[in-house]
Each structure stands twice: as C-alpha cells, then as structure tokens.
Amino acid sequence: MGQLFLGLINGSFYAVLSLGLAVIFGLLNIINFAHGALYMMGAFIGWMLLNYAGIGYWPALILSPLIVGGFGILLERTMLSRLYHLDHLYGLLLTFGLALIIQGLFRNYYGISGMSYQIPAALSGGQNLGFMFLPNYRAWVVLASVVVCFGTWFMIERTRLGAYLRAATENPVLVGAFGINVPLMITLTYGFGVALAAFAGVLAAPIYSVNPNMGADLIIVVFAVVVIGGMGSIMGAILTGFGLGLVEGLARVFYPEGSAVVIFVIMAIVLMIKPEGLFGRAV
C-alpha cells in the first residue's frame, strides 16, 4: 500500500513532464529533447532565487516556470521556429544539442554533486498513515501535479482557446484566415510546455539533489512514458505517467534490480502490440 503510494508520487513527476512533452509534440510536432535540461533549469533557478535573491519556495514555484518559460519562448522564436517545415528529426537533434549545452554550462559552474534545497517550513514533517510515513511535502507534490495536469487537459480539450490551438495544428492557414495569430499561439504553447517542465523542477528540488544531470536521468524514462501513452495524447501522457509510476513502484518491491528497466520493457511490448501507444490515434 505504502509502496503503491510512493509509486504514485514518482508517477506525478512523470505525468507533469510527459504532459509538457505531449503538449509540445501534439501542437508543435517538435520532439523536445531539451525537456530534461529545462526541468533541471527550473530546479536550479528555484535554488538561485533562494540563494542569490532570498526568494523562497512559493514565489519560486511561479517565478521559475515564468523565467524558464521565457527562455523557452526565446529558443522557439530564434531557433525552433525555423524547423517546423522540416522533418521531426531536425527538431530532435536541435533540442538534443541544446540540452547538452545547457547541462554542460550548469555542470561547469556548479559541479555535479548538486545543491541542497530545503523543504519549505510549511510542508516539512509528515503524517503517520499507519501503513507508512507520508512526508507532507510528497503529498503536496501529488496534489499539485494532479491539479496542474487536469487543469492543462481541461484547457486544451474543453475551452475555446484549446479548440483554437488544436485547430491551428490541424490547419494553420485556415485558422490564420479567421484572424487568429497562429505563430504567437505556437510560441506561447512552447513556452507553456517548457514552464511545465520548470514547475516539475521546482517541485523536485527539495526531494532530489539539485544537480545538472537530474534532467538527463529522467528524460529517457519520460520519453518512454510519452511513447507508451501515445505521442501527443494529453490524457494519455497524464494517465500513463501516474500508471507507470505505480508499476515502477511495484517493481521496486518485487524485483528491485529490474525496476530501472521495467518501463522500457512495457514500452517495447506496447510498441509491438499497439504502435500508436495506449491512448494515441492511429496514423
């Protein structure tokens, strides 16, 4: 029971990260390999805000995604927007290169051991649930992730703005003809997807060591989550994120040695049986 709950906590990181990837892929057709690096940047900017400017956790939870989102918009405007007419592979290579550069820069200045970021006072301590000790902070992580995930899903699938976005990816010329600024929408979507990564980064900062490799360790798993869920499927990314967190949690109890590969085994099986992913549309 306790283990399942822990799986859910890890799943919430997978969900928020894969959601950002799914939004970016679904609406921009860019395979954003820089996502892990931007997640790491989110955590680092949270740490910098605290150590250089004395700004605490709660403002950082808003500020850091805004700053990293702004950085994402800059990347999209100056580089990514030139690649939309090319094959997916070009976007992948560009973002992969960017990820290496960002990680390299942080590694150069901050080393690899990482920085310590304390859990905010309001969320320190924990509850004894009988079957396990639940740190308050982890409960908050699950809550915040669920709210953000379903908020995003609702915005894209159920609001007028979301409808514009989806229409713009189907047929940008037609949507543009209705007087909607499609390039601006695309830019903001990338910024939003990146901000989600930074948000997950700030959430992770007090739990994991804030270090330049934290994103690189996670990004491969998150990509597997997106593939299993179905590339570009918002709900798929969310449900698979939480679901695979659970599966991984179980593997850690019953066969810990295999817990690092279980997600990839599932990915291989899903790709064989249903290549478009569990929630993806066949193409």
Place this chain on the structure above:
Amino acid sequence: MIKRLATCTTALALIAGAPTLALADIDVKLGVLNDRSGVYADIAGEGSVIAARMAVEDFDAAGKGLNVEVISADHQNKPDVGSNIVRQWLDQEGVTAIVDVPTSSVALAVAQIVADANKIFLASGPGSTALTREQCAPTTIHWTYDTAALANGTGKAVTDAGGKKWFFLTADYAFGHSLEENTTKVVEANGGEVVGSVNVPFPATDFSSFLLQAQGSGADVIGLANAGGDTINAIKQAAEFGVTQAGQKLAGLLIFINDVHALGPQTAQGLQLTSAFYWDTDDATRAWTERFEKERGAKPSMITAGVYSSVLHYLAAVEATGSTDGDKVAAWMKANPFEDALLGKGYVRGDGRGIHDMYLYEVKSPDESTGEWDLFKKISTIPGEEAFLPMLPECDFTKS
C-alpha cells in the same frame, strides 16, 4: 688552477648528477581515466587531473630528467568505454600508467588490460577489494581505500555503538556488492546481524520505496552501500521520510567531503565516515589544498589526494629504476615505503594494496561548523594494518 677546478667541478657534477644523467629522456605519460560528467565527477573528475599535475610539479620531474605528460578521458562509468580508451592509450599513445579509475566495474576491466601491457595501474578511485584479491594483478597498485577499509571503519564503529541489526541499500554493481559483503563480515564479527538488503539500480534518484522497505525491516541501521549522488539522494530522502526520527540510524559507508558539502551540515550532521584524507588536518594539507582549490574551486576528496600521493611514488619508482616497465616499477614501488604531505607514511604490499592509516570522522553540526567546508571532526585513527584485509598468499607478487 682554473683547469683543475674545472675538472673537479665536472667530476662533482658527474657524481651528483649521475642518476639524472643516466635517466635522461625517459618519457612518462600518465592517463587519468575517470568519470568527468556523471555521479563521480566531483569526487574525482578534473580534480584528479589537477592533482596528478601537481604531483608532477612537486616531484620536479623535469629537473630529474623525466619528460612527463598528463592526459585524461571520461569513462562514463561504463566498463566497455573505459577498456577501449585504455587499450588505445596503451597501444597507440604510449601511456605508461593509468591513474585513478573510480567505479569498480571499470577498474576491474582496466586492471587486466594494464597487466597484459605490462604498465602500471594506480587505482585511487575504485573501492572493490577484488582488485587485490580475486582479480589481483602484478601491476595493480590499489592506493587510497577499499571497501574492506570502509567496513572496518564505519561498519565497525556503528556496530560497536549498538547498531546490531543491519539492512543494506546496495548499488547494484561490483563496488556496491563488495562493500555490502565486507561490511556484512565486519558486522557479524562484531556480534551484529544482517536482516535484509535491496539491490538498487545504479545510478538512482528516488530511494523512497527502498527506504520504506528498510523501515519495515526492523533494522537498527540502514547501511548505504553506494556512493556519490546515490548517497546524497538516499540521505536526503531518509531525512524526509523521518527515518532517523523513528529511531533507525543511517550508516553511509562511503561518503566524500563533496557529498557532505552538497547535503549541508544540517542534513548530514552526526554521520560517521571513513576517509584516508581530510583537507583540514595539518599545515601541509591546508597549504596543498589552497593550491588545489585555486585551480579547482572546491576542496579535494580523498580520491584526489590519493592520485597525488600515488603519482609521486610512481614517479620516484620510474626515476629510481630508469624504466617504465610495469614489473620493474611495481617491484620498486612495493620494495620502498612512501611518505607525502597528504596520506602520510605508508607502503605497498606484495598484492599491490597500499597500506596507510585511515581515519574515522564525524560530520559536524551546523553549530560546530565555522565555514562552508569546515565539516569533519576526527573520531579515531585506524592503523593501516587493521584497516585493510590481510594479503592472500596467491596474490603476493613479490614472491613469484
């Protein structure tokens, strides 16, 4: 008169400079192979390269007729990557000694290749005792520490202090298994028992479910048979899950100063650890550290100190034997004791195990710590003969 003086001077110069002249033009190439970008990059990485260069400088290699070059590469903690680099270095680039190599799985792969090429392996970074036991090789010099020394330090201290029931979180590769095995022996020899263990994939970020298993095991002590970033995350999350408040003790079996620095004294206080070196020991270590820090921007770990110390002894061996031949140099290194500013006095045993004192430290509390890097206080000294395992007769290469 002038002519006679000149003759005398020449003769004197010949006598004084005899070994130097005899050794002129010896090319020495040190290949520092370690993790330069992953979890062990801060404890070894570029720091080891700087330490090797400092050793070359302090030895006055150029003045003694040794033409020394230091090169480096990243093995990414992968045995296949490490092996390929070492083969290329030995076969094509004329490297005469492989230096450092943290990550035991890589070190074990490298040791055999170096032995086949009859060069020297100065192993400062790896921990597995297999390097001087099951897989001992005549040219392997295992310098700084090993998992048995860690077990004899931290493992024994924690068991003696009343931690009788142990549960291990073990990094699932050669080093973690070796550390768990050595510590289990020490725990059992001191009246304790091991109630369980879990093999954690390496490297890992989330330890919560493993910590939960440890909590449920009823153990007094959770032994962390891992290193670097894994240890940092495990300790951080143990604090979060209230492991220590619930009465269990954490025993980090291999903790470096850089790990404690990353955790901060608030989280790490009270942890006991075994080390061969601490920068704030005496004037000599402080002076060396100051020079090192100017280049590196951080304090040296014991691995870094070990690289410096081992390279000094190696260069002395090359100078004395006038050769870079692995067997000759290894025999000299084993026949002659060493003494330097960082690890103090010691010697190399027939199996290649470097024997020197180890120290048990405790992490200071935030109140005791007066600076960012003022982190350890010494609890006790473990004499070299007690710290390391006895030599296996079949691994005594001075006999064969």
